[in-house]
Amino acid sequence: MKFNPFLEAIKTYESGKDIDLIAKEYNLKEVIKLASNENPYGTSLKAKEAIIKNAHLAHLYPDDTMIELKQALAKKFNVLNENIIIGSGSDQIIEYAVYAKLDHMKAYLQCGVSFAMYEIYAKQVGAKIYKTQSLVHDLEQLCDLYQKHKNEIKIIFLCLPNNPLGECLDKKDVFEFIGKIDKDCLVVIDGAYNEFASFKDKNKFIDPQELILNFQNVVYLGTFSKLYGLGGMRVGYGIASQKIINTFYKLRAPFNVTNLSLKAAFAALDDKEFVEKTLKNNFSQMKLYEEFARKNEISYIESYTNFITYFFDKKNSTDLSEKLLKKGIIVRNLQSYGLNAIRISIGTEYENSRFFEEFLQIFSL
Amino acid sequence: MKFNPFLEAIKTYESGKDIDLIAKEYNLKEVIKLASNENPYGTSLKAKEAIIKNAHLAHLYPDDTMIELKQALAKKFNVLNENIIIGSGSDQIIEYAVYAKLDHMKAYLQCGVSFAMYEIYAKQVGAKIYKTQSLVHDLEQLCDLYQKHKNEIKIIFLCLPNNPLGECLDKKDVFEFIGKIDKDCLVVIDGAYNEFASFKDKNKFIDPQELILNFQNVVYLGTFSKLYGLGGMRVGYGIASQKIINTFYKLRAPFNVTNLSLKAAFAALDDKEFVEKTLKNNFSQMKLYEEFARKNEISYIESYTNFITYFFDKKNSTDLSEKLLKKGIIVRNLQSYGLNAIRISIGTEYENSRFFEEFLQIFSL
Numbered sequence: 001m002k003f004n005p006f007l008e009a010i011k012t013y014e015s016g017k018d019i020d021l022i023a024k025e026y027n028l029k030e031v032i033k034l035a036s037n038e039n040p041y042g043t044s045l046k047a048k049e050a051i052i053k054n055a056h057l058a059h060l061y062p063d064d065t066m067i068e069l070k071q072a073l074a075k076k077f078n079v080l081n082e083n084i085i086i087g088s089g090s091d092q093i094i095e096y097a098v099y100a101k102l103d104h105m106k107a108y109l110q111c112g113v114s115f116a117m118y119e120i121y122a123k124q125v126g127a128k129i130y131k132t133q134s135l136v137h138d139l140e141q142l143c144d145l146y147q148k149h150k151n152e153i154k155i156i157f158l159c160l161p162n163n164p165l166g167e168c169l170d171k172k173d174v175f176e177f178i179g180k181i182d183k184d185c186l187v188v189i190d191g192a193y194n195e196f197a198s199f200k201d202k203n204k205f206i207d208p209q210e211l212i213l214n215f216q217n218v219v220y221l222g223t224f225s226k227l228y229g230l231g232g233m234r235v236g237y238g239i240a241s242q243k244i245i246n247t248f249y250k251l252r253a254p255f256n257v258t259n260l261s262l263k264a265a266f267a268a269l270d271d272k273e274f275v276e277k278t279l280k281n282n283f284s285q286m287k288l289y290e291e292f293a294r295k296n297e298i299s300y301i302e303s304y305t306n307f308i309t310y311f312f313d314k315k316n317s318t319d320l321s322e323k324l325l326k327k328g329i330i331v332r333n334l335q336s337y338g339l340n341a342i343r344i345s346i347g348t349e350y351e352n353s354r355f356f357e358e359f360l361q362i363f364s365l
Numbered sequence: 366m367k368f369n370p371f372l373e374a375i376k377t378y379e380s381g382k383d384i385d386l387i388a389k390e391y392n393l394k395e396v397i398k399l400a401s402n403e404n405p406y407g408t409s410l411k412a413k414e415a416i417i418k419n420a421h422l423a424h425l426y427p428d429d430t431m432i433e434l435k436q437a438l439a440k441k442f443n444v445l446n447e448n449i450i451i452g453s454g455s456d457q458i459i460e461y462a463v464y465a466k467l468d469h470m471k472a473y474l475q476c477g478v479s480f481a482m483y484e485i486y487a488k489q490v491g492a493k494i495y496k497t498q499s500l501v502h503d504l505e506q507l508c509d510l511y512q513k514h515k516n517e518i519k520i521i522f523l524c525l526p527n528n529p530l531g532e533c534l535d536k537k538d539v540f541e542f543i544g545k546i547d548k549d550c551l552v553v554i555d556g557a558y559n560e561f562a563s564f565k566d567k568n569k570f571i572d573p574q575e576l577i578l579n580f581q582n583v584v585y586l587g588t589f590s591k592l593y594g595l596g597g598m599r600v601g602y603g604i605a606s607q608k609i610i611n612t613f614y615k616l617r618a619p620f621n622v623t624n625l626s627l628k629a630a631f632a633a634l635d636d637k638e639f640v641e642k643t644l645k646n647n648f649s650q651m652k653l654y655e656e657f658a659r660k661n662e663i664s665y666i667e668s669y670t671n672f673i674t675y676f677f678d679k680k681n682s683t684d685l686s687e688k689l690l691k692k693g694i695i696v697r698n699l700q701s702y703g704l705n706a707i708r709i710s711i712g713t714e715y716e717n718s719r720f721f722e723e724f725l726q727i728f729s730l
Contacts (some may be wrong), residue, residue: 001609232623251489
């Protein structure tokens with residue numbers, strides 16, 4: 001049987017490994033997962049309560065208008081319900097963007113290393129991919145490459161801050177950049193980790209309302225998977241002009257988010273204490289990773305996220321990841337991104353101390 | 366901003382209305398939803414317990430291998446894990462099939478009236494749609510239309526039993542039909558309601574193992590949304606040859622099913638008592654709908670599902686649905702399918718009696 005020829009080129013996404021499976025495989029009592037940038041403080045109590053309270057309604061299809069969560073997001077961001085689409089993770093909004101704008105005659109643009117899903121979805125439709133030589137976002141390079149191929153490039157992805165590298169552009173530079181882009185090119189601002197960046201430095205804050213008031217050709221992406229501690233529930237959102245949202249809606253399957261996910265996200269949005277604790281602890285623990293790196297002569301990029309990426313010179317990231325895994329510490333090896341580096345999610349104080357301990361032990365042998 | 370031109374033609378799917386929203390809108394104390402073919406006996410206790418037990422893990426990404434649920438399905442159907450893909454509802458497997466096989470140069474074939482999502486996904490890729498004159502599945506007409514356009518037709522959807530009409534083909538006729546189809550045409554057997562049909566009449570039972578042993582060009586779809594009472598959790602599956610499954614995997618986004626959905630589905634699969642009760646009650650209550658139709662001179666097609674479709678001659682289905690809605694009874698008006706008919710999910714004894722009562726009252730006025 002023949003299939004869509006573009007599918008041949010696709011490698012499937014390599015996701016973080018499951019704790020239970022690792023524990024079984026290596027016969028470990030404790031497994032610490034610092035691989036998927038989940039919230040180390042668990043599920044917000046309010047979200048957990050919402051799930052438990054609604055568990056008996058699992059047989060009913062979700063409210064497909066998603067009005068409750070939409071209104072809460074509209075209020076938070078001071079936009080209209082009609083400016084919002086909710087997806088199974090913000091990944092799904094990336095999918096809508098790609099399927100709405102790209103095909104095998106078109107291309108998208110990103111920095112040298114960014115979130116893997118941009119590329120995976122683009123390959124599904126056979127689109128061409130332009131990446132800057134610079135691994136991190138370099139607006140000059142992005143602008144040059146765009147100008148050179150502007151007839152082809154119909155999406156630009158800006159990941160602010162950037163997963164898996166951690167750096168973040170300033171808002172004012174981003175706005176200036178978007179101003180130079182043709183109105184028919186969609187600029188996707190992936191803000192999956194933007195709350196972390198904004199907390200550390202106000203200059204990184206992208207206000208979705210301000211963004212869409214200024215530009216008709218942008219979509220802002222947010223997620224409940226990171227700061228809001230709901231990675232397992234798959235809820236993200238896109239904020240854009242009504243025209244863009246209406247088009248994305250044509251690609252959205254009904255009931256794309258579970259009813260318990262909608263309830264959990266609505267409750268999590270209200271748990272300000274949990275959010276505050278997560279942000280504060282994240283950056284105080286991040287300092288320990290920076291100190292550790294300096295002490296042990298590991299290069300890193302200053303991170304505006306809930307993870308930090310260590311780059312190696314002589315050490316081998318694959319070898320290191322495997323050795324850590326056997327000790328029950330899961331980190332993300334970035335070899336699949338072509339980097340000799342590991343991405344470590346900032347965990348709890350205990351989890352981080354365990355990482356430092358095992359890391360040192362591996363290299364003292 | 367310009368978008369993919371195929372998107373212009375798409376009407377978004379009209380989903381069943383949410384109970385809470387209706388209650389508010391019409392100021393009703395009780396709302397009975399007989400519109401979305403959910404399980405009227407609620408969520409299986411085992412599934413509910415699994416959700417509550419795992420609620421505190423909502424922050425962790427799902428195990429993307431889905432090994433626990435896959436193994437359970439593999440065992441149930443006596444196939445390999447590699448023959449299975451799990452989706453966000455079986456809808457999502459329809460999406461994979463369409464995106465893997467169709468584009469604007471190709472077509473799919475279905476009977477005159479069938480599940481709306483086939484058409485919606487096909488339109489997203491600009492594919493052509495062939496429907497038989499017969500509303501219900503008529504294999505002769507399907508065969509003729511296929512022979513006439515076999516160069517274009519790359520998917521045939523057979524919905525067994527058929528949503529929203531309720532009729533069901535016999536397995537032996539289906540197998541004979543598939544034998545006449547070219548190996549490059551994918552036959553999708555949508556078995557979302559097949560457990561209901563098989564319970565009523567063994568001749569309707571499609572065994573996925575037997576199906577894929579006999580044919581390399583088929584995929585069987587099943588769901589947890591109906592019999593297993595998990596409509597809100599979005600879990601369905603496809604069973605096919607490894608080659609088809611591998612290709613669908615290239616279209617699957619990671620973490621397409623929530624972790625609590627995986628846990629709930631695994632538990633529901635094990636709740637034989639719940640399943641048995643649902644099937645038995647469904648068909649004893651169905652008898653009341655048949656009697657009611659005969660008494661009141663309403664036409665209906667014998668149903669092999671958990672719903673029944675009433676066809677009207679003089680009454681207007683839109684008018685009727687609206688009047689029922691104001692009384693707190695939600696049914697599915699099939700006007701959007703071009704039919705003067707309503708589809709009624711078989712509810713509990715109480716819910717069904719309320720339907721009969723209000724229906725009679727509307728027409729005695």
